[in-house]
Amino acid sequence: MIADLLEALKNEGIDMAWQDFANCRGADPDLFFPERGASTRQAKSICRECTVREECLEFAIESSEKFGIWGAMSERERRKIRRERQIAVRRRKAG
Ligand code: SF4
DSSP states (O other): HHHHHHHHHHTTTTOOOOOOOEEEETTHHHHHHHTTOOHHHHHHHHEEEEEEEEHHHHHHHHOOSSSSSSSTTTHHHHHHHHHHHHHHHHHHHOO
């Protein structure tokens, strides 16, 4: 599933060169898109060994990816990062 999504984005002309180095290539997609309440441990373990983890995580945060494990983080963890960034931007603007 993640490979399909990445391929679709590549076809849209979005730079996804980092995906060529994804450690999840060939892994079971269900690990990265688990049912609610299922373990994410195995997917995160694969991500932690991935050389493009930062690029993957940044992509998922920037595109507000709603589902799956990206860059070793769940949607909830990514949402927390987005919120923290928004707060930091607001504080900078407030001076
Ligand atoms: S960080 Fe995880 S989901 Fe992202 S490319 Fe690497 S292995 Fe795949």
